[in-house]
Amino acid sequence: MRSTGKARTDVVGRRTLRHVAAFAVVGVLAAAGCSRSGDDRIAEGGRYRPVLVNQVPAPSAPSPSDAPSSPSAAPSESPSESPSESSSASPSPSATESGSGSPGTVPEGEAFFDAPDPLPGDKPGGLVRERPAAADKAVAGGAKEQLVMYRTTGPDGQPVAATGTVTLPAGPAPEGGWPVLAWDHATTGIGAKCAPSRSGPGPSGQGSAEMLAEFVKRGYAVVQPDYVGMGVNGVKHPFLNGKSAAYATLDLVRAAREMDADVGKTLFVAGHSQGGHAALWSAHYATEYAPELELKGAVAVAPANDFAFLPYLVSQGDPATAMALMLLNGAAAADPSVVPADYLTDAGLAAAEKAWETCVGDQGEQLPSGTELFRPDAKMLALNGVLIGQLPQATKPAVPVFLAQGGQDPLAEANLPLARDMCDAGVTVQYKPYADLPHDATEVSTAGPDIVEWVEARKAGTAVEGACTFPSE
Secondary structure, three states: OOOOHHHHHHHHHHHHHHHHHHHHHHHHHHHHOOEEOOEEOOOOEOOOOOOOHHHOOOOOOOOOOOOOOOOOOOOOOOOOOOHHHHOOOOOOOOOEEOOOOOEOOOOOHHHHHOOOOOOOOOOOOOEEEEEEOOHHHOOOOOOEEEEEEEEEEOOOOOEEEEEEEEEEOOOOOOOOOEEEEEEEOOOOEOOHHHOOOOOOOOHHHHOOHHHHHHHHHOOOEEEEEOOOOOOOOOOOOOOOOHHHHHHHHHHHHHHHHHHOOOEEEEEEEEEEOHHHHHHHHHHHHHHHHOOOOEEEEEEEEOOOEOOOOHHHHHHOOOOOHHHHHHHHHHHHHHOOOOOHHHOEOHHHHHHHHHHOOOEOOOOOOOOOOHHHHEOOOOOHHHHHHHHHOOOHHHOOOOOOEEEEEEOOOOOHHHHHHHHHHHHHOOOOEEEEEEOOOOOOOHHHHHHHHHHHHHHHHHHOOOOOOOOOOOOOO
16 A cells, blocks of 8 residues: 555655765765775766656667768877886787777877777777787686777767777587676776776676676676777766667677677676676667677676766765766767756866866865855756656566666665566566675675576576565565
């Protein structure tokens, strides 16, 4: 029986206060670059649940236009070269440009991340260049580990370059080729240099090292996209834009298949936090955007959720300023109707511009309060509307979903209802809570063995056990 009147109002009010408090804690951790066990993480989301799931329409997945065009430009970053990047700077027989197979033609060092203009090729997923990945970005046990640049589709439907890594297993490929596990990373920042293939954390920093090594050991090719605007210089990252993340993920699989004919069509998508959000959107768009791939399942570990109203809360004084600026910047990168100057003061615009160069864990000066960053006359509902369209509630995967969630993670209160609502919409969901885990890399390292076994069972065609059963509230 549903509560009504004053009783229901009191319940909603208490819940909203808990959600705002959770956002504040997460935002403070994000702004401080807080670490747990040395793994820097921002929690993308919180507990505020301002809209009903069934009020969010599932978007269609149109076939993108890929007519040659220059990507939206941003000021080019020139980060200092890290030892890991310089270690893979020299050309080698495994380095090729434009998929030509010609050795020694790949730009050295940081120049690898400057995309050619115009981009070669005419199809999403086309390989632009490749070279051996740095050792600290490698997955243990891989026979070949490449850093690749490839062609994908931006949020405006136009071609754009993206980067990521591809790990191939040892030994001969089975009939039909190696199955593929696409791993989408959690938030590392929104700047080009923050990409996991560059200065961002590799598998060990994301908590995924042992899990990905186990997949490689079992004969999977592993691909790890950086996302659009991360890795490649001169492109802005559309943070938490579902379509962009999905296209970048699916096109890296295509690039891996072009790189090596032994990479098969069987695909699983997985990720943590921002990456869990990306995995759900990849599953949503896979059938129409990449119909030649055979997606068998999606894994979302604590997917980013309930972020749509965070900028509004920050404009009213909530301390999660760093996350709010990333959300505004990302929305502006994806949607030309979002103009930062319509929302931010001069101090806010300066802070937002600096956010493009700041990675999670960077030590920087304290940000001003949200009331100083946001204009008092800003019409926040327009921004809220853009962000609502990117919530994971708008996805409807056509494949089984494994949703792993830490019980001490502020996202738990949002993602259990998400799993229930997906089940109500006809999606086969296995929800696995991990009672003592916070929102950090331990969610991945702890759930890793369960993820491997779940993926293996789906590959074998085994029915999902315990689908759409949930812990009592």
